[in-house]
Amino acid sequence: MARILLVEDVADVRETVRLSLERAGHDVAEAENGQAALTLSEATDFDLVITDIWMPGMDGVTLLKRLRERRPGVKILVMSGGGPKVPLEVAASMAETWGADKIVYKPFRSETLVNEVGQLLARA
Numbered sequence: 001m002a003r004i005l006l007v008e009d010v011a012d013v014r015e016t017v018r019l020s021l022e023r024a025g026h027d028v029a030e031a032e033n034g035q036a037a038l039t040l041s042e043a044t045d046f047d048l049v050i051t052d053i054w055m056p057g058m059d060g061v062t063l064l065k066r067l068r069e070r071r072p073g074v075k076i077l078v079m080s081g082g083g084p085k086v087p088l089e090v091a092a093s094m095a096e097t098w099g100a101d102k103i104v105y106k107p108f109r110s111e112t113l114v115n116e117v118g119q120l121l122a123r124a
Helices: 011-023 034-043 060-070 088-097 110-122
Strands: 003-007 027-031 048-052 075-080 102-105
Touching: 003 011, 003 034, 011 027, 011 048, 011 110, 027 034, 034 048, 034 060, 048 060, 048 110, 060 075, 075 110, 102 110
Parallel strands: 003 027, 003 048, 048 075, 075 102
Antiparallel strands: none
């Protein structure tokens, strides 16, 4: 179906999300941080990037900004549960400001994420 880049620093979360997306028929590449995601995005033209906001090194907001500069047409879904220093509402506002197409709040059910991905990919 779609080529998806999944960016999540927590290995268990990354694996769970990847498996859910693969069961839905998507081809999923993984990155554990923003810098690795940028490297992968330069080599492959992804249909969708799914990223966490709070990651060590390059965070999701910085990744969002850089992806929008390099690949303005790529769809971006942000997963966020807030962070240690920033409430959930602020994280969501930051993601929207920098061009996230959709935000899914943690914790979420796998089915919810797969449905949100399908709706986002169906948009023209």
